[in-house]
Amino acid sequence: xxxxxxxxxxxTTVIDKFRERQxxxxxxxxxxxxxxxxxxxxxxxxxSIQVNLNSSLSSIDFxxxxxxxxxxxxxxxxxxxxxxxxxIDLIRKLNILFYFPINKIDNFLNIQILSxxxxxxxxxxxxxxxxxxxxLSELLYYYxxxxxxxxxIEPFDYIIQNNNxxxxxxxxxxxxxxxxxxxDYYIHxxxxxxxxxxxxxxxxxxxxxxxxxxIDSAKETKQYKNIIEDRxxxxxxxxPCSYCPGWRICLGKFSYCLRSSNGCIEFFTExxxxxxxxxxxx
Ligand code: SF4
Numbered sequence: 246x247x248x249x250x251x252x253x254x255x256x257t258t259v260i261d262k263f264r265e266r267q268x269x270x271x272x273x274x275x276x277x278x279x280x281x282x283x284x285x286x287x288x289x290x291x292x293s294i295q296v297n298l299n300s301s302l303s304s305i306d307f308x309x310x311x312x313x314x315x316x317x318x319x320x321x322x323x324x325x326x327x328x329x330x331x332x333i334d335l336i337r338k339l340n341i342l343f344y345f346p347i348n349k350i351d352n353f354l355n356i357q358i359l360s361x362x363x364x365x366x367x368x369x370x371x372x373x374x375x376x377x378x379x380x381l382s383e384l385l386y387y388y389x390x391x392x393x394x395x396x397x398i399e400p401f402d403y404i405i406q407n408n409n410x411x412x413x414x415x416x417x418x419x420x421x422x423x424x425x426x427x428x429d430y431y432i433h434x435x436x437x438x439x440x441x442x443x444x445x446x447x448x449x450x451x452x453x454x455x456x457x458x459x460i461d462s463a464k465e466t467k468q469y470k471n472i473i474e475d476r477x478x479x480x481x482x483x484x485p486c487s488y489c490p491g492w493r494i495c496l497g498k499f500s501y502c503l504r505s506s507n508g509c510i511e512f513f514t515e516x517x518x519x520x521x522x523x524x525x526x527x
Contacts, residue, residue, distance in 0.1 A: 249432040250292055251460065252425045255281055259434060262457050263289055269425050270294045275308070282314050293317050295425065302343060302355075303329040311339050319344045319369060323355040336364055342399065344369045353380045357387055360395040367399030367423060372445050373501060378508030382515065389519050399423040404494055404516065417493040428473060432460055442472055490514045 250267040253259045255277060260268060267290045270281050278294060285291040295317040298305070301324025320343055323329055342365040345352035352368065359366040368384070370376065388401045400420035407418045419427045426443040433441045440454045440463045441447040451472075453463040463469065486497040491513020499509040 248461070249464065250425070250430055252431050252433045254436050255284075256436070257284060259438075259457055260285055260289060261287075265289060267292045269431070272296050273298070275306070278308070278311055278314055278316075291315065293425075295319065301325070303332070305332075307332055307335045307339065309335060309338065311341075314340065316341045317344060318342075319346075321346070322349055322352055323358065333362060333364070341365070342367060342397075344399075346371060347376070347381070348374055350377070350380065353384055356384060356398060357395075360388070360398050361393060363394070363396045365396045365399075367397075369424070372448070375502060375505060376499070376508070378506070378512045382512055385512075385516060385519065401516075417496060419496060420494065421498075428464075428469075432463060434460060442469070446472075485510065491517050493517060 248266060250269060251259070251263070252269040252271065254271050260270075261284075265288070268285050269292050270285065272278075272281070272294060273296070275296060281294055282291055291314075293315045297319045299321055301322050302318075302320040303324030303326070305318070305320075316339065318341055322345065343359060344367050345356055347353060347356075347368045348371050356366050356368055384398070385401065388395070388398045400423045403423045404418050404420050407422075419429065421427045421443070422430060424444070425431050425433075426445070428442045431442075433443060433447055434457065435441070435447055438456050439447065439450075439452045440456075440460060441452050446452070451468075453466050453468045484500070485503055485507075486492055486495075486500055489495070489510050491510060494517055495509065495513045502509050
């Protein structure tokens, strides 16, 4: 079977169990960044270290020794602009993508600021969050149509890059890939060795199996097949997702929002159309 990328907290027991595997390591601070790089790359490959912080970007004490470490840093917000500004030169030398939760309205602007400054960034949508689709559309328009130079904003960039131009009508893009949550590519193991398909499933105790030895067989379980089949459940009932033009990008992720608004349909239809417009221009 294909070897999936393993998403795990920092654990030498898990890492040293494997050879020639790709890893995403999850941490909550910067204490062991270079040690993790060394440990993973000894016998395996480091895809990224994701640092989940509950603090502002401006409060991070960036280190030039992280220059060869692929980092994803989840921050609460930008923080103090002047403090951040003093750190821009160093940030640009590092391989970092910052994620901002967009349950804070200011983060829409923070994402635009970072992107305009040439710093890679993206947004995170909390589980069950009701979205401000108008704000998200403004960000999309900035990303797609702004003439000023700017760096990538995820997951927009992933969606554009992974559009299969040769098969536009049978193709779908699971942008959860940028969050290490795409079940076609990633498998998660937690500190108790519970195996799951995503951060959300892990939080909800939806596990495929348990134990490091079962990582490579976890995707042969009935639970895995059920989760994958859920992607298509909207098509066997009369559900708005089954005839939504944006399904190929959204995959029904926001069906819980439909009770309060149809904003998701408008947004994803716009995004779907935009990426083809963009592809035609490129
Ligand atoms: S945009 Fe809304 S209606 Fe369309 S697939 Fe997503 S959740 Fe379903």
